[in-house]
Amino acid sequence: MAVSRWGAALAACFVAGAAFAQASGGPREALVIATDGGLREFQVEIADDGQERSRGLMFRREMADDAGMLFDFGAEQPVGFWMENTYIPLDMLFIKADGTVASIAERTTPLSRRTVPSGSPVRYVLEINGGLSDELGISPGDKVSGPAFEARP
Template sequence: MKRHRIGILILILLASAMMLGSKCSKEPKDKQESSTISYEFRKDGELSILGKDGEVKASFDIEIVSRKDDVHRGLQFRESMQENQGMLFIFDGKQNYGFWMKDTYIPLDMLFIDYENKIFQIAEDTTPFSEEHIEVVGYNLYTLEVNAGICKKYSINNGDTITWKRTP
C-alpha cells in the first residue's frame, strides 16, 4: 500500500513538473505578452507636410502620443501601418529626444520637428528591431513616424513644415 502511494505521488510530481515546464520560455514574460497584443490604429488627428513653397507634399491620419508610457512604446509590436498613417509624438519642454527601433517590426522614416513646426532632421529607412540609438541634433517638440520610403516618395526634406490638428 505504501509503494502504491509513493508511485501515485511520483506521478503527480512528474505531471506537475511537465505542466510547469511547458509554461516556461526563454523569452521574458513581457515579451510573450506584448507580442500577442494586437494594436489597431487610432485616428487622433490629421497632419500635412508642406514644402518651402507652401504646397502640400503629403497628408496623413495620425495617432497622437504624449503620455510617457505611450511615447516609450510608440509603434513597437505593430506589424503594419497603412501608407497614409503615422504617429506624432508630442514632447514637453526643450529637450533632445532620441529614438530606437527595439521591438519595432516596421521600417520607418522618422521626422524630427522643431518649435516652429519645421523639419530639421530625418532618419530614413530605420532598421527594425535595432537597439542603436538614433541621435537627434537639436531640440524636437515633435517627432513624426511614417512608413520607410515616404520621405523619398514625396520628396520630404529638412526645411519643410507641418500643420496638424486633432480630430474629434
C-alpha cells in the same frame, strides 16, 4: 464541454480584439506637411505621455501609407529613439516647436537597439513608413501643420 467551447471562443474574441486595437492604434488626427512638391497629408496617432511614447509603434506589423505616429515632448529638447520591438522600417522626422522639420532619419532598421538621435532640440517626432519621406519629397525645412500643432502651446 459547451462551457469550455464558449470560454475558448470568448478568449479568441478577446485576443482578436486586442490585436486589432494594437494594430489599428488609437484615435487619429490630421497632419499636413508642406513640401516643394505639394501638401502631404497623414492621419496620425498622438503619443504625448510617457507610456504612449515608450510603446510607440512597437509590435506593429504594418501601417497604412497615410498613417503615422506623432510624439509630443511638450518642449524642445534633444531626443533619441530606437527600434526595439518595432517590426517595420520607419522614417523619423524630427520637428521643431514651430513645425519646421529639423532632420530626418530615413529607413531606420527594424528591431535595432541603436539610438537614433535628433541631432538638435526638437519638440516633435513623426514616425512614418520607411522610405516615404524620400518618395514624397519631404525634407528638412518643410513645414508641418495640423490640430496637433495648433492645440499645443
